[in-house]
Amino acid sequence: MKCTPQKAITTLCMVLGLALPGRLAHAADDQLPPAWLADLEPIKDEFRVRPERPRLYINRDDLPVIRSRAATSHQEAWQSVNSISDFSRLKDAWYDVHSVYSGTNGNAAVRSNRLTDRILAHAFQYLITNEPSHAREAIDAALELSADTKGDDLANAYRVWPESVAFDWCHAHLRPGEGQKLLENVRKQLKIVDAEVPLEKSALHMGHLVNHLADAFLPAGIAFYDEAPEIFERAIKVACSEIVAKNVFYRSGLSSQGDSYGLTHYHGDIRMLAMLKKATGVDLFQRFPFYRDVGYYWVYTRRPDGQFLRLGDEWMDSQNVPVWDPPAPWGPPWLMEALAYAAGAYGDAHLAYEYLKVRNLNHTWVAITDILWRDPDVEPRSPEDLPPVRYLDGAAGTLLFRTGWGPDDVVGLFKAMPLYVKNHDHLDRLSFQIYCRGALAIDSGIYEGVDSGYGSPHWLNYLQRTIAHNSLLIRDPGEEVLYRGRKVVADGGQRFPGVGNDPVSLADLRDPLWHIARVLSHGEDQELGRYAFVSADATAGYGPKAEKVERSFVFLNGSRSGANPENVVPKATIVIRDRVVARNPGHQIVWLFHSLEEPAIEGVKFTIKNSGANYGGVLLSHSLLPRQARIDKVGGPGKEFWVNDTNYGTSKSGTCEAGAWRLEITPQEADRAVDFLHVFQVYPRPPAKAPVPLSVEGRGVVGAELLDRTVIFSTAGDGARSLQYVSVGTGQREHLVIGLPAGKMANVSAGGRNTGQFSTGPSGSLTFRIDQQGRTEFQIAVE
Known part of the structure; x- marks a missing residue:
């Protein structure tokens, strides 16, 4: 790289993806199959269950450590276990019927939870104290629980693992016939679990x-291995493929199933790693270090009000927890335990901090997990020293x-997610969410509300579909959409691959049918978090009606110079450029935005507010392209979830943010090829005055002129060799140019003077700073 300062121009070159610390960028991976699939071969079966007990969740070598912790560093958790063991004996003890232990509701859940607490608390007390009376309490409760086969597959699965704990931890105190009876009952429960699929x-x-x-086959297989090895052998064979399939996403730092169900999946998978390490000595934590990274998803998506950004089918929003004063963080037991495992396995200080923030030792297994996995030598660290942007690559x-x-x-977040594996994932590629003192750009719809559960009309025709998200539509009047043989609404969005069937096997993940998007390039300032961008293509997701559907999403953190009054400078600026080409000029191309409150529209501008108590955030949007865009408002009472003249109405209590309004932006004149360009300015409270973004035009570019930045998108494709644009800004400005050929050198001139030579890096992008004297013509020549 070479920079050449000029007399009237001061420049600072910043090259994405080269040696400067914190600047990373990458171009699209066009390999077939994609590199992010990695190795899809099942894990080699190297798992041999140790003969000595205990071996489920803990082994003999751990006993001195946990006994020491219970007496010293973890006394609070130990006291909680003791209190719970006493409480669980009460005949009329109150229990949350929606707790992590129950797979059912009502009295059956209360009974299961009471017995589960008795088993876990007393079995653990026995490990710590060697007092036989605790082992007897645990065994008696396990025998009682194991006689219950009521309920569905989950209700029975949730009974098996505490029963297995009692059998393993208290094995020395089983009376003649009790072990055989437990195994017999567990087999009956496993049969019900297996009957589901x-x-x-x-x-x-x-x-x-x-x-x-x-919850069922693996803990039972480990506990009863001496008596029934076939349970473990069957479970481990499937687990060796299941873990590899999940790793396709975990390797990238999240679950495909969203924030709620993604949590339950991650919790189950990381528990399996913990069980296998203790029972067999095979350390998959070390082999798969990215299980730590997955925990950071809930660190980065936690909002200041304690909630999470919604993604996928959402059940956490049913919690009736207060917000603010101080924030009450969402923290179900699955999250507490998953964070405890990850923080302990990797000695991670940030995850330890997040775990302690949500830890509730009134949950028996949380208290036990705290003693087993929380390392007292790891000093928790708040997230304030983490980079503000985090890009999750690959799938x-x-x-x-x-x-x-x-x-x-x-x-906020922007989702391209190339791989679609259905279930609780949505058809929401190229969508975004933004929060600032309240949800502003939202993920709309309701899961498990009034008549809006899995497979309901609301779920099939709205919640799961592109129209419920901040994405793009191509409305084809003749389109038909099928879901498992039944006709569902044609919303104009992305289509169900496989007409609603599931990708089942590892081989299915290789099938391009399920690859509905691809990332073209991305770049971020990891060191300071000043900017980040992603360009993605979701054409494949729209089926035959689409010739091209591309979106570039740019996040800018505040004002670069910070020289403007606070009430003028946006907390963040978002610039979104879309290029949509339909196959047929009769297809309508629609740009979508969803909000909780009714938007205010003024010409080509719209304003979104969140006026809830203690909120007050504002998003100001300018539609720079298409010229004189048409902005239509859809929503309000009776039209909250409106699709093709039908409202798929539902409701839900708790902290649900279903939304009631959406904006549909279209060109005034119908065209099969449409460019959209939007600028969002985000504030925690209404500004006294906001800067007005301007459109930037030139040869082979579109772009936006902002307060002290200029963002340029090349429209000439990878073959672009010469770009020209005019910027009218003054003072110190930062220019970000994306969409250039990757891995090339580019000469930049400003006002006819050579500014310097820059590498476009692997992302095909460059940034530079300049002391700009008003209207200046820029030329970029790629070698």
């Missing part, structure tokens, strides 16, 4: 397989961004 026929990425393995193709970690900061 047999392990070997279950889809690896979805459904209840992770529960069947982590995830997702950008997580923040302006910081305070109550006024922006939190």
